[in-house]
Amino acid sequence: xxxxxxxxxxxxxxxxxxxxxVSLHIEPNDFVFLVGxxxxxxxxxxxxxxxxxxxxxxxxxxxxxxxxxxxxRHIPHYRRRLGVVFQDFKLLPRRTVYENVAFALEIAGMSGxxxxxxxxxxxxxxGLSDQANKFPAQLSGGQKQRTAIARSVARxxxxxxxxxxxxxxxxxxxxxxxxxxxxxxxxxxxxxxxTHNRNIVNNLGKRVITLKDGxxxxxxxxxxxxxxxxxxxxxxxxxxxKAPGFELTRADISSLEKAKKSAKKPKSKKKVI
Amino acid sequence: xxxxxxxxxxxxxxxxxxxxxxxxxxxxASRVVKYGTINFGRNIWLSTAATLVMTxxxxxxxxxxxxxxxxxxxxxxxxxxxxxxxxxxxxTGLEVLNEAKDAALALENVKSAEVRTSEEEYENFLKExxxxxxxxxxxxxxxxxxxxxxxSTMQGTLRxxxxxxxxxxxxxxxxxxxxxxxxxxxxxxxxxxxxNRNEIxxxxxxxxxxxxxxxxxxxxxxxxxxxxxxNTIRMAIFSRREEIYMMKLVGADRAFIRGPFxxxxxxxxxxxxxxxxxxxxxxxxxxxxxxxRYGINVATISDILDSNxxxxxxxxMVLAGMLIGTLSARLAVHKYMRNTAK
Numbered sequence: 001x002x003x004x005x006x007x008x009x010x011x012x013x014x015x016x017x018x019x020x021x022v023s024l025h026i027e028p029n030d031f032v033f034l035v036g037x038x039x040x041x042x043x044x045x046x047x048x049x050x051x052x053x054x055x056x057x058x059x060x061x062x063x064x065x066x067x068x069x070x071x072x073r074h075i076p077h078y079r080r081r082l083g084v085v086f087q088d089f090k091l092l093p094r095r096t097v098y099e100n101v102a103f104a105l106e107i108a109g110m111s112g113x114x115x116x117x118x119x120x121x122x123x124x125x126x127g128l129s130d131q132a133n134k135f136p137a138q139l140s141g142g143q144k145q146r147t148a149i150a151r152s153v154a155r156x157x158x159x160x161x162x163x164x165x166x167x168x169x170x171x172x173x174x175x176x177x178x179x180x181x182x183x184x185x186x187x188x189x190x191x192x193x194x195t196h197n198r199n200i201v202n203n204l205g206k207r208v209i210t211l212k213d214g215x216x217x218x219x220x221x222x223x224x225x226x227x228x229x230x231x232x233x234x235x236x237x238x239x240x241x242k243a244p245g246f247e248l249t250r251a252d253i254s255s256l257e258k259a260k261k262s263a264k265k266p267k268s269k270k271k272v273i
Numbered sequence: 274x275x276x277x278x279x280x281x282x283x284x285x286x287x288x289x290x291x292x293x294x295x296x297x298x299x300x301x302a303s304r305v306v307k308y309g310t311i312n313f314g315r316n317i318w319l320s321t322a323a324t325l326v327m328t329x330x331x332x333x334x335x336x337x338x339x340x341x342x343x344x345x346x347x348x349x350x351x352x353x354x355x356x357x358x359x360x361x362x363x364x365t366g367l368e369v370l371n372e373a374k375d376a377a378l379a380l381e382n383v384k385s386a387e388v389r390t391s392e393e394e395y396e397n398f399l400k401e402x403x404x405x406x407x408x409x410x411x412x413x414x415x416x417x418x419x420x421x422x423x424x425s426t427m428q429g430t431l432r433x434x435x436x437x438x439x440x441x442x443x444x445x446x447x448x449x450x451x452x453x454x455x456x457x458x459x460x461x462x463x464x465x466x467x468x469n470r471n472e473i474x475x476x477x478x479x480x481x482x483x484x485x486x487x488x489x490x491x492x493x494x495x496x497x498x499x500x501x502x503x504n505t506i507r508m509a510i511f512s513r514r515e516e517i518y519m520m521k522l523v524g525a526d527r528a529f530i531r532g533p534f535x536x537x538x539x540x541x542x543x544x545x546x547x548x549x550x551x552x553x554x555x556x557x558x559x560x561x562x563x564x565x566r567y568g569i570n571v572a573t574i575s576d577i578l579d580s581n582x583x584x585x586x587x588x589x590m591v592l593a594g595m596l597i598g599t600l601s602a603r604l605a606v607h608k609y610m611r612n613t614a615k
Binding site: 050052061063064065066069070073074076077078079080082084086090091092093094103104106107108109111151152 | 520
């Protein structure tokens with residue numbers, strides 16, 4: 001569904017590439033987490049899939065479309081095939097929840113009848129039927145993200161890309177959003193989520209791709225967990241985690257988390273997200 | 274997969290994706306109009322400012338146009354009224370007068386010529402004084418025989434209308450050198466060469482000033498209104514750049530994003546077209562009797578406003594407004610939309 005072949009991206013003026021020779025293949029109906037600390041290249045990778053940026057080298061194929069051949073005039077049409085969810089929701093502030101979702105269908109040229117038929121169903125799916133007439137400013141963070149998800153899935157895209165969808169949300173709401181994404185995945189949509197949220201990644205047991213300094217350092221196909229290497233707050237010797245092929249088990253990670261919690265001072269007793 | 278196979282598949286996909294039926298296009302166009310109209314209402318203060326400046330421009334444009342037409346028509350009408358009248362001795366026969374007329378018509382500058390014998394001049398005199406019953410009664414009193422006395426003293430005339438009243442040399446030369454004129458013209462009365470010449474010159478000068486001054490003023494206002502609308506749209510794009518970016522990311526095409534801005538500016542154009550026509554019409558109707566009293570010829574414009582042709586004036590003003598709106602919005606959108614996102 002998504003194929004990156006030796007993709008490198010160097011921004012003008014930068015010496016270091018934002019992405020360095022990245023190759024990956026995401027199968028249809030996959031649910032994939034893309035993790036890594038800030039500056040690892042997650043957003044660049046997403047931007048290249050949404051054709052906001054072009055790779056300096058390498059090839060990207062999404063849903064059978066080689067992005068090299070997607071001209072400027074094709075971009076809007078191409079993007080309509082993708083669902084995209086952002087950390088800051090990017091809702092139209094002067095439109096209601098209903099109108100925000102309807103907008104995605106309007107730009108695709110759907111008839112008013114089709115829109116009136118589709119929007120309530122999508123709002124029901126994301127659990128916002130009773131908020132349809134509210135404006136984004138009247139919604140909680142979770143509701144805003146649900147609206148954004150409703151907008152992105154209204155056109156029934158084959159691929160949904162979520163860039164840090166839980167970054168601005170509390171843990172409970174975050175897990176609700178991930179549940180929703182899982183539900184959408186169950187309907188057959190391929191999902192690619194970038195996140196910092198270790199709990200979510202570790203609890204879901206899906207494929208996890210870890211980026212560091214623009215390169216893939218780990219790709220755990222099943223039951224993936226958020227590897228701790230590269231995390232600034234890590235309390236452990238990260239060198240063993242960097243060893244090729246090293247993958248932590250679920251048991252390992254929970255014991256590591258426990259050790260980490262107990263090692264912390266009382267005043268920094270915040271939850272490890 | 275080989276490169277060429279991938280290219281083939283991609284092209285096939287893109288072809289399906291970009292397929293846009295007529296219904297879809299119409300639907301999109303109607304949505305663009307809808308959003309443009311909504312935006313016009315939402316940004317009512319900016320829309321009002323843009324509309325007012327545009328109205329001012331259209332009024333200056335129309336006043337310039339009308340002033341030019343009215344003043345040059347007034348000058349033409351006055352020129353038309355000019356008679357260069359040559360006075361022949363009383364009793365000069367029609368034959369002589371006709372000969373003189375032919376000689377005058379041979380000149381390039383002479384547009385038309387009319388002769389009146391002494392009898393005709395007398396009849397004309399009666400007609401002109403028809404409301405003076407005492408005079409008419411006295412003149413026509415058979416006992417007093419004033420008629421023949423009058424005719425014997427009245428000069429026959431040759432009245433000439435010319436193309437260019439500023440260049441009468443050829444006529445003067447004819448009058449001074451042609452034996453027919455030298456012999457038969459009344460030496461006691463000089464031909465009238467200079468009647469109204471100064472007034473005509475003044476009106477012509479005003480017409481010229483109205484034309485060039487108005488044109489300059491129109492251009493200035495045109496530039497101002499384009500700048501105001503340009504900035505209005507630029508501000509709107511700037512304040513909505515996040516929104517525009519978001520629209521692009523969810524797949525709105527350029528026409529869908531730019532369209533409402535154009536519609537907004539065109540709506541300003543339509544409103545200002547109608548508004549400026551209303552103001553122009555009211556102003557003209559108010560000034561019309563006053564201008565006529567000063568001998569300014571407002572008939573042509575008045576006729577247009579009284580006939581069905583008024584609709585063309587309205588349309589022209591609305592179209593001019595839309596044109597100004599479209600031009601400035603296109604400039605702003607072209608310049609600033611590109612920077613919001615790919």
